[in-house]
Amino acid sequence: MMKKLLVTLLSASMIAGMTGCAGSTAAAPAAAQPAEETAESPAEDSSEDAQEAEASEDGAEADTASAAEGEPVTLRMAWWGSQTRHDITVEVIEMYEKENPNVKIEYEFYDFDSYFTKLKTLVASDQVWDIFQLGGNFPEYLDKIYYMNEFIDSGVVDTSGISNAYLKITQDTEGNQIGLSNGLNTYGIAYDVDMFNEAGVPLPTDDWTWDDFADAAMKIHEHTGNFGSSGFTSSEFISGCSTYIAQQGKVGENSFFNLNLDGMGFDDAQMLTPYIKMRADLIKAGASPDAGAEMEITDIENDFLVTGEAAMTWVAVNQFPTIYDICAQEGRTLALATVPRVKKDGPSGTVIQSSQMLCVSQDSQYKEEAAKFISWFQNSVECNNVLKGERGIPINDEVRKALEAEATDGQKEMYDYVSLVGTFETPEKINVLSPAGQDEVVDNYRNYIQQVVAGDITPEEAADKTYADAKKLFE
Amino acid sequence: MAEKAEKTSAFSRFMNSNQTVGYVFAFPFIFGFICFSFIPIVTSFYYSFTDYSMGSKTLTYVGFKNFLQLFSDDVFIKSLGITIKYVLLSVPLKLAFALLVAFVLTRKSNMVTLYRSLYYVPSLVGGSVAVALVWKQLFARKGLINVVLADMGLKTVNWFGDQKLALYPLILMTVWQFGSSMIIFAAGLKEIPVTYYEAARIDGANGPQTFARITLPCLSPIILYNLVMQTIQAFMSFTQAFVITQGGPNNGTMLYALNVYNQAFKYNHMGYACAMSWFMLIVMSIITLVIFKTSRFWVFSEGGED
Structure with a gap:
């Protein structure tokens, strides 16, 4: 009985399949083939495929880079960030879709690490999102970036409101426009003013040193039981460790990686030792979270500074207004301090750079539409009134003025801080980029610090190992 | 026609x-x-014989370089040691729990089916990220476990901050998912003829004696099956370490599969990661072989030929 039933079912499905095939052989080529042809030669047989375009959905016919007005276009976009960023970005995407009914944007968002894991799989399968966010680690993904020069020349991307200096921060040395910067940014230390006062520790000055920093963290910990300084997350490698190298010697004498990004920018591994030792000492004393506690920080919005368990934390300053607002609701006041220096009168080591940028992908079918969105994203005042500089201080002059006019207290603090860092002496040429493979160096570096804390190795050995790991990237 | x-x-x-x-x-x-x-x-x-990385369109043949590199890689050696420790601790504990619960639940009661289902639930949800996140919260510095410890006047423990301790919550989580082995044990226990027990009781054997002399030998083929399956599964554990500790502190919970994942997807050394996977295959084959070879000494076959 069962077998009979099976036979009937199978033969039924076979017949259905066969007729289905027959039907489609008759009808399908008419729908599919011309559409493909148009992709290759858009000028030919335009009369016929106008109808076909209607029949087939937003498929191959829009393959041509410049989708005509009104044709449905689906763009894929992705970014990393905190919940605030996700909310406001989704809001402006919906805004753009309303203004451009033919454009549909499918978005994905991740935390920093997951974003790059996902990106790597997409790179492997040649399916990188049409519009994607990249930071200083872009060299690894250069193959997948479609330079924006042709769109700037053709006027698709409007750069009239963006000064040349700000365009340059996302160009390579040959003048290729890799992307448009989402904003200016620099690193700083956000701190809780009351916690400093409570512990009787003097507030940070613009030229405070690492010794001052460590002292403050220790004293605050002894006094309040809180962490003096919150977690050193993975971005600390750039904001702390490599800045520490740039602060030694004369301005521009040392840098972690060299200007061409093909070797190390300093010779003596022991230059890292005092910094590694300080970090390990803070963790050992409980003035800075250990590895377990650090795991509890998932993004800046639940950092120990924000939860009231730490007096200081590292921020890229675009993150500051968000956490300022959260703490203000609880009646706490945050402020921004500069990254400590090695010597009071030594180089600051900090530079103003692009926070991240939006890039057009090589894999995109609609490169021009993607560029159009990026242009709107950076230049529209209406859009940036929603974004509110959460990704960094906007590069478009008009947008920046509009935002500065109605800045909140936290944003004002951020603008003031960036102007302050702008007055610091910086080298003529700087390299803020990360070489491919840096992730492994950073992970190992953080492990070495934990080994120093556990007493397995000395700070000197940790410095040597970190240097050797970094050097290996260029072999 | x-x-x-x-x-x-x-x-x-x-x-x-x-x-x-x-x-x-x-x-x-x-x-x-x-x-x-x-x-x-x-x-x-x-x-595994190339330097392939995701995203690169070219690859070169590098021979056994990836395999040789394994033995000079500190993280690899540490992760291998940690994984073996994890397997040696989690598998016997898990099987012991599974057998214990299965044995207790053989008694005739209306509630047995309900209890069995309840104990099986952790295995259903166990591999999920959500449970791993809950586990992370439980053992956090101010998590439930530490709150209870503090209330009892004991010292709180920094579970994930100490590289010597961090593995144990992960082991505990694995042991907690004993459901599927339990179901198999329960089925095996039912197969043991009641007559054996009756005969033993008449001969005056007590509880532990019947368990050691009848239950365990009759169940040994099932134990072998569970042992092999659980060992293989434990070597492949990934979720807990990935979600809860990300291998830290100081690679103290860097399970093998997580290390492979990091090399393949985070550090972009796909060729190297493939070599690691094949090395693990060899290790697991050897261990399985050893288990099978030794089984003739402890697995009791009712056929009685061995």
């Missing part, structure tokens, strides 16, 4: 043959196995 009838019958004979039916029903598995297991396994073998 006659010819057609013959054809139909040949066709229906073909459709009705046991083999056709079998293959049709097995097709979803065969398809999935070939596409998602067999082909990736073969390609990974090829990649």
Whole structure:
């Protein structure tokens, strides 16, 4: 009985399949083939495929880079960030879709690490999102970036409101426009003013040193039981460790990686030792979270500074207004301090750079539409009134003025801080980029610090190992 | 007409043959196995001799370099040690719990089915990220475990901050998912003839004696099965370490599979990661072989030939 039933079912499905095939052989080529042809030669047989375009959905016919007005276009976009960023970005995407009914944007968002894991799989399968966010680690993904020069020349991307200096921060040395910067940014230390006062520790000055920093963290910990300084997350490698190298010697004498990004920018591994030792000492004393506690920080919005368990934390300053607002609701006041220096009168080591940028992908079918969105994203005042500089201080002059006019207290603090860092002496040429493979160096570096804390190795050995790991990237 | 009838019958004979039916029903598995297991396994073998990385369109043949590099890689050696420790602790504990609960639940009571289902629940949800996140919260510095410890006047423990301790919450989480072994044990226990127990009772054997002399030997084939399956599964554990500790502190919970994942997807050394996977395959084969070879000394077969 069962077998009979099976036979009937199978033969039924076979017949259905066969007729289905027959039907489609008759009808399908008419729908599919011309559409493909148009992709290759858009000028030919335009009369016929106008109808076909209607029949087939937003498929191959829009393959041509410049989708005509009104044709449905689906763009894929992705970014990393905190919940605030996700909310406001989704809001402006919906805004753009309303203004451009033919454009549909499918978005994905991740935390920093997951974003790059996902990106790597997409790179492997040649399916990188049409519009994607990249930071200083872009060299690894250069193959997948479609330079924006042709769109700037053709006027698709409007750069009239963006000064040349700000365009340059996302160009390579040959003048290729890799992307448009989402904003200016620099690193700083956000701190809780009351916690400093409570512990009787003097507030940070613009030229405070690492010794001052460590002292403050220790004293605050002894006094309040809180962490003096919150977690050193993975971005600390750039904001702390490599800045520490740039602060030694004369301005521009040392840098972690060299200007061409093909070797190390300093010779003596022991230059890292005092910094590694300080970090390990803070963790050992409980003035800075250990590895377990650090795991509890998932993004800046639940950092120990924000939860009231730490007096200081590292921020890229675009993150500051968000956490300022959260703490203000609880009646706490945050402020921004500069990254400590090695010597009071030594180089600051900090530079103003692009926070991240939006890039057009090589894999995109609609490169021009993607560029159009990026242009709107950076230049529209209406859009940036929603974004509110959460990704960094906007590069478009008009947008920046509009935002500065109605800045909140936290944003004002951020603008003031960036102007302050702008007055610091910086080298003529700087390299803020990360070489491919840096992730492994950073992970190992953080492990070495934990080994120093556990007493397995000395700070000197940790410095040597970190240097050797970094050097290996260029072999 | 006659010819057609013959054809139909040949066709229906073909459709009705046991083999056709079998293959049709097995097709979803065969398809999935070939596409998602067999082909990736073969390609990974090829990649393990190259410097392939995701995203790069070219690859060069590097011979055994990846395999030789394994033995000079500190993280690899540490992760291998940690994984073996994890397997040695989690598998016996898990099987012991499974057997204990299965044994307790053999008694005749209306609630047994309910209890069995309840104990099986952790295995259903165990591999999920959500449970791992809950576990992370439980053992956090101010998590439930530490709150309870503090309330009892004990010192709180920084579970994930200490590289010597961090592995134990992960082991505990694995042990907690004993459900599937328990179900298999329960089925095995039912198969043991009641007459053996009756005879033992008449001869005056007590509880522990019957357990040691009747239950364990009769159950030994099942124990072997569970041991092999759970060992293989434990070597492949990934979720807990990935979600809860990300391998830290100081690689103290860097389980093998997580290390492979990091090398493949985070550090972009796909070729190296493939070599690591093949090395693990060899290690697991040896361990399984050892278990099978030793089984003749402790697995009791009722056939009585051994």
